Amino acid sequence: MTARRTMRAVSAALAGALLAAPALAQDSVTVVSWGGAYQDAQREVFFRPFEEETGIRVNEETWEGGIGAIRARLASGGDPGWDVVQVEAADILLGCEEGLFEPIDWDRLGGEDSVIPGAAQECGVGAILFNEGIAYDRDALPEGPTGWADFFDTERFPGKRALRMHPAVALMGALMADGVPKEEVTAVLATPEGEERAFAKLETIRDDLIFWRAGAQPPQLLASGEVVMTTVYNGRIDAANREEGRNFAFVWDGSVGSFDYWVILAGTPRIEQAYAFLEYIHRPEVQARLPDAIAYGVVHREAADDIDPERLPDVPSAPENLAVSVTQDLEFWLENAERLTERLQSWAGQ
Amino acid sequence: MSAPAASLDAVRPPVRTIGRDGRRRLLAAGLVAPLAAFLLFAFAAPIIWILGYGVADNELASVWPRVSAELRDGGDELPPDEAVFAALAADLRGSQASRTAATAARRLNYALPGGRSLVTQTARALADRQEPDPGGGWRETLIALDPAWGERETWVALRQASGPVSAFFLLSAADLRLGADGLERAPPEQRIYLAVLWRTFAVAATVTAAAIVLGFPVAYFLANGPPALASVAMVLVLLPLWTSLLVRTGAWVVLLQDQGLVNGALMALGLTSEPVRLLFNRTGLTIAMVHISLPYLILPLYATMTTIRPELVKAARSLGASPAVAFWRVYLPQTLPGLAAGALLVFILSLGYYITPALVGGAGDQLVSYFIAFYTTETFNWGMAGALAILLVAATAILYVFYARLAGPRGLSLG
Numbered sequence: 001m002t003a004r005r006t007m008r009a010v011s012a013a014l015a016g017a018l019l020a021a022p023a024l025a026q027d028s029v030t031v032v033s034w035g036g037a038y039q040d041a042q043r044e045v046f047f048r049p050f051e052e053e054t055g056i057r058v059n060e061e062t063w064e065g066g067i068g069a070i071r072a073r074l075a076s077g078g079d080p081g082w083d084v085v086q087v088e089a090a091d092i093l094l095g096c097e098e099g100l101f102e103p104i105d106w107d108r109l110g111g112e113d114s115v116i117p118g119a120a121q122e123c124g125v126g127a128i129l130f131n132e133g134i135a136y137d138r139d140a141l142p143e144g145p146t147g148w149a150d151f152f153d154t155e156r157f158p159g160k161r162a163l164r165m166h167p168a169v170a171l172m173g174a175l176m177a178d179g180v181p182k183e184e185v186t187a188v189l190a191t192p193e194g195e196e197r198a199f200a201k202l203e204t205i206r207d208d209l210i211f212w213r214a215g216a217q218p219p220q221l222l223a224s225g226e227v228v229m230t231t232v233y234n235g236r237i238d239a240a241n242r243e244e245g246r247n248f249a250f251v252w253d254g255s256v257g258s259f260d261y262w263v264i265l266a267g268t269p270r271i272e273q274a275y276a277f278l279e280y281i282h283r284p285e286v287q288a289r290l291p292d293a294i295a296y297g298v299v300h301r302e303a304a305d306d307i308d309p310e311r312l313p314d315v316p317s318a319p320e321n322l323a324v325s326v327t328q329d330l331e332f333w334l335e336n337a338e339r340l341t342e343r344l345q346s347w348a349g350q
Numbered sequence: 351m352s353a354p355a356a357s358l359d360a361v362r363p364p365v366r367t368i369g370r371d372g373r374r375r376l377l378a379a380g381l382v383a384p385l386a387a388f389l390l391f392a393f394a395a396p397i398i399w400i401l402g403y404g405v406a407d408n409e410l411a412s413v414w415p416r417v418s419a420e421l422r423d424g425g426d427e428l429p430p431d432e433a434v435f436a437a438l439a440a441d442l443r444g445s446q447a448s449r450t451a452a453t454a455a456r457r458l459n460y461a462l463p464g465g466r467s468l469v470t471q472t473a474r475a476l477a478d479r480q481e482p483d484p485g486g487g488w489r490e491t492l493i494a495l496d497p498a499w500g501e502r503e504t505w506v507a508l509r510q511a512s513g514p515v516s517a518f519f520l521l522s523a524a525d526l527r528l529g530a531d532g533l534e535r536a537p538p539e540q541r542i543y544l545a546v547l548w549r550t551f552a553v554a555a556t557v558t559a560a561a562i563v564l565g566f567p568v569a570y571f572l573a574n575g576p577p578a579l580a581s582v583a584m585v586l587v588l589l590p591l592w593t594s595l596l597v598r599t600g601a602w603v604v605l606l607q608d609q610g611l612v613n614g615a616l617m618a619l620g621l622t623s624e625p626v627r628l629l630f631n632r633t634g635l636t637i638a639m640v641h642i643s644l645p646y647l648i649l650p651l652y653a654t655m656t657t658i659r660p661e662l663v664k665a666a667r668s669l670g671a672s673p674a675v676a677f678w679r680v681y682l683p684q685t686l687p688g689l690a691a692g693a694l695l696v697f698i699l700s701l702g703y704y705i706t707p708a709l710v711g712g713a714g715d716q717l718v719s720y721f722i723a724f725y726t727t728e729t730f731n732w733g734m735a736g737a738l739a740i741l742l743v744a745a746t747a748i749l750y751v752f753y754a755r756l757a758g759p760r761g762l763s764l765g
Contacts, residue, residue, distance in 0.1 A: 068730065097470065099449035165713065199539075210630045211713045224607050226629070335459060335466040338729045339540070345721075346542035348713030349549075 028057035029273040032085040035062030041293035050280045056273050067091045070100050070265065080265045083274045086127050090337075092261045093330050096123035101263040108275055109282050116317060118327040119299035124261030125278055128290070129297030129316045131325055132169045133255025135237045136229040137222050138247040145229055147253045148177035152205050159228030162221050165211040165348070167340035168328055169231055169256050174201035176254045176326075186329040195340075199347055211348060222248060238295035238314050250314075253324040257316055259299070291315040401743065404519050404736030409457040411513035413450040414441035418512040421505075428505040435489040435499075439476060446473040460731065461507035461518060461527070468498050502530045519737035543721070547741060550717040551749075553635065553707075554700035558647075560640045561696050562689065565647040569688075572648070573655035591645050599706045602638040603629060606710070635711040639703060646699060647692035654688025694753065701746060718742050 031047065033039045039062060047058040063069060065088050073080045087095065095101045101123035106112045112120035119126025134151050136144040145151055151161060151173060163170045172185045178201045180188050188194035202209070210227065212218050218232035219240040234255070240246040262281075264274045280286060287298035288306030297317030304318055312318045316325070411418040416437035424430055445451040451473040458465035475495050482491040493500040510518050510528050521527055525541040527534060535541065568587065572580050590598060605611050608625040616622050628634045658681065666676040704719035718738055725735035 066727075066730075094452055097449065097452035097455075209713075213708045217709070220603075225609050226607050331467070335464065338460075338731065339463060341724070341729075342542055343539050345713070345716070346539060346545075349542070349545065349716065350714065 027055070027270070027273050028059055029270055029277050030059040030061060030081065030083045031277065032061040032063050032082050034065075034086060038294060038296075041290065045289035045293060046281045046286065049286070050277060053280065054276055056276055058277070065091070067094050067098075067100070070095060071098070074100055074266060078267070079269055080267055082265050083268045083270050084277055085263050085265060086260050087124070087263055088260055089258050089328065089330055090334065092121050092124045092263065093334055095263065096121070100266055102266050102268075102271065104264070105275070109278060114282075114301060115299040116301060116322060118257070119259055121261060124263045125282065126259045126299035127262045128260050129257050129299065130260075131234045131250075131252070131255040131257045131297075131316045131321070132164065132231055133234065133253075133325070134173075134229055134251040135218070135222065135232045135248050136251075137225075138249050140225065141228060144249055145251060147251060148173045151229060152177040152201065154205055154208050157228055160208050160210055160226065161205065162210045162212050162218060162227045162230035164218075164231050165213050165344070167337065167344045168333060170202065170344060171195070171198040171340065172256055172326065173231070173254065174198040177201055182254065182324075182326045185326060186332050190332060190336075195343075199343070202347070209348075219246070219248070222246075234314070234316055235295045252321045255316075255321075255325045257297070257322075257325050257327045259327075291317075297321075400732075400736055401740050402736065403732040404523075404738075404740040405515050405517070406736075407457075407511060407516035407518055407733065408513040409453055410508070410511040413445050413448075413453045414438075416444075417441045417508070421509040421512040424509075428502050428509065429489075429500055430505065432487045432489050435487065435492055438499075439479075439482070439488040439492060442469075442473045442476050443479070446477045457511050458507060460522075460733070461511065462498075462504060464498070465504075465507070468496055468504070472496055472499070506530055519733040520740060522734060523737040523741050543718075543738065543741070546716065546718055546721060547745060549715070550701055550742070551745070553632070553639070553703075553715070553717060554697050556636055557639045557643055557700045558693050558697045560636065561643050561647040562693060564640065565644050565651065565692070566685075566689070568644075569648045569651035569655055572652045573658075574660075587645055587648050590641070595642065596705060598642055599638055599709050602634065602641070602710055606634050606637065629710060630712040632711070632715055635707055635715045638706050638710045639700060642706065643696040643699060646695045650692040650695065651685060651688040654685055654691075658684045694750075698746065701742065 033042055039060065043060070047060065050056070051058055061082060063085070067087075070082075070085065070087075070091075073082060092101075096103075103123055104121070104125055106120060109125060115126055116129070119129070134145055134148070138144065141157070145153075145157060150157060163173075171189055175185050175188055175194065175198050176182060178197060180194075189198060210221075212221065212230065215233055215236055218227075218230040219236050221227045221230050222232075223240070223244075223246065232250070234250050237248045237250045240248055262278060264271060264278075268274060282300060284300040284302035285306045287300050287303040290296060290298055291307050291311055291314075295314050295316075297315050299317065304312065304315075307315060307318070313320070315321065417434060417440075420430070420434045420437045424434060429435075441454075442451070445454055451469055455466040455469035455473075458469055462468070472492065472495050479491075482488045483494065486494075489500075498504050506528055510516050518528070521533075522536075523543050525536045525544050527536055568583065572584055572587070575583070606628040607613070608627075608629075610628075612628060613622075613625040616626060628637070662684070663676050663681050666680040667673070671679070701717070702719050703717055704723055707715050707717050708720060718741075722735045722738050722742075725731045725738070
């Protein structure tokens with residue numbers, strides 16, 4: 001821990017002790033997240049310190065995601081009970097269009113430019129960033145792949161490779177391997193020719209491809225030597241290395257980042273408390289504590305300065321990692337995920 | 351026998367008999383009622399409800415009532431006339447104001463590539479327009495905003511979605527669709543569900559056949575083997591049933607992988623020099639599914655075999671039948687009710703496998719349930735989930751009727 005971080009922590013604690021107004025003491029805000037180890041980490045670095053500083057109590061809930069749960073909660077009108085909810089990228093646009101979420105007043109959070117690209121949405125504030133990309137076992141493959149071209153190069157890297165049975169990373173990766181620049185991948189994929197091109201590229205490694213469906217599968221496939229490389233979520237690789245002593249490597253180049261977002265449910269009477277919560281966890285020095293606990297990226301542009309330099313290379317929001325990764329186009333996938341999933345399934349099943 | 355009974359009837363007033371029978375019947379019905387109610391509410395109703403999603407199609411009508419009504423009652427001309435375009439414009443504005451445009455967008459997107467952005471962008475553009483472009487109607491205005499509104503295909507999709515019921519999801523589940531020129535097959539790269547349905551039945555049939563071949567001798571041993579050994583074997587048959595399905599499937603992943611026990615043994619024995627591919631293909635899936643299904647075949651078969659009197663085979667032998675003939679003509683026919691029940695149970699259970707193919711099978715081994723789960727939990731397209739379920743239930747029912755015809759009344763019993 002750096003001296004600067006210690007200083008900030010001390011001053012934050014002092015400020016909190018002095019400013020915690022008695023009027024806020026009975027206030028509370030209900031925060032809903034994914035539970036498990038992730039919410040334990042959030043409690044440690046976000047919820048408890050926020051309570052201490054502001055005197056606003058955090059009522060925790062957990063949920064499994066799904067826009068239907070929020071629709072049902074708001075259907076009756078009145079107080080939705082939940083205030084701040086963490087949602088997946090797929091739900092942020094839908095919920096915003098349907099008016100389930102309050103539009104975010106970005107001026108209260110330092111403006112949309114305070115966060116990394118993709119984290120600022122009309123109705124959501126980026127909560128975490130996680131990447132799906134190629135990984136391999138350094139012990140089995142000292143000279144590993146460095147990008148998508150290598151994933152499709154069965155001459156240099158013979159053996160099976162695994163992809164998630166989902167069109168996003170599979171098709172974007174195929175296009176990147178075929179020479180499409182990262183920033184143009186979605187635009188190319190949106191054209192019929194680009195779609196054909198992606199499937200044609202997949203066709204070149206059809207016989208060496210297997211597909212995984214559950215996030216726990218790829219580390220196991222690597223560990224057992226079943227595949228020479230696989231796509232995987234960066235957090236799974238980090239956990240395998242830290243907890244099981246593996247020597248897996250994650251290839252950041254061409255990895256695809258996705259955000260989870262914090263939203264404020266429409267019609268909550270505790271909107272001020274909700275903003276107090278979002279403002280607190282939006283501070284770079286507060287966000288910077290999360291990656292120590294769990295290998296997710298955070299969204300504030302300045303947070304990377306406060307993250308432990310030893311830890312930084314494993315964090316998706318590290319500037320070096322951001323520079324070489326791509327983010328999903330939410331609009332495009334909302335419109336095309338179902339059709340492209342059917343096509344990928346149909347192609348893979350032939 | 352009959353004479354005393356008749357005389358007893360003559361003495362007893364007939365009214366009381368009916369009363370007692372009636373009360374008995376009432377009591378029986380009362381005892382069954384909780385179970386019947388449970389089955390109705392926890393089993394039959396939800397299934398019917400889910401299947402209903404496969405034909406119900408009222409999402410569009412609920413948010414775009416005007417244009418839906420126009421299209422239901424309107425003529426055959428598509429794209430339609432100005433009145434329908436005006437209704438569409440009014441609905442687009444209304445749904446934008448009430449923030450329900452996303453629902454219409456989602457429904458249109460099912461049938462029309464790009465349908466989502468067509469709706470959301472047009473709705474946004476129309477938000478505060480009360481009047482069409484000067485010098486034209488809503489028809490010209492909408493087509494100027496997006497030429498897709500002038501295409502027949504868009505309107506065929508809209509009319510099909512105008513509700514309250516449609517065959518859209520059922521057609522999609524059969525790789526068919528209503529195009530601009532009527533019913534047509536889906537484009538080749540989107541055809542998937544007929545193949546998946548065929549695959550589901552093929553896998554179920556293979557698993558059932560393999561379970562019969564492997565399970566019959568085991569059941570025979572359980573019923574006729576030395577009691578001490580048979581009871582040990584019985585425990586071995588039952589043990590997997592007490593273990594979670596997920597654990598059993600995971601165990602097969604460990605056993606069958608390239609560096610797994612099975613391949614290790616094969617290579618140590620010199621049977622193969624390279625690992626045999628046993629995982630993520632049909633072989634691995636069949637092995638795992640047969641293992642999971644075996645108890646469901648063995649147990650009914652065993653129950654039937656214990657009721658077969660051994661004297662009958664002995665009698666056949668003493669009358670000159672060879673062991674094979676005695677087995678084939680005397681023993682086997684008596685096991686058929688149990689065999690048929692077990693096979694039917696295994697076959698129908700196999701149609702619903704989901705976790706095992708996802709973890710052990712390859713991309714070409716996913717069964718219908720996988721896609722039903724995909725639509726219910728990932729894309730919330732309950733219409734497609736319901737339609738696939740209808741297709742599966744209907745195909746199973748047809749098969750069952752054939753089976754019942756072939757097997758006769760004895761084969762029908764499940765226990």
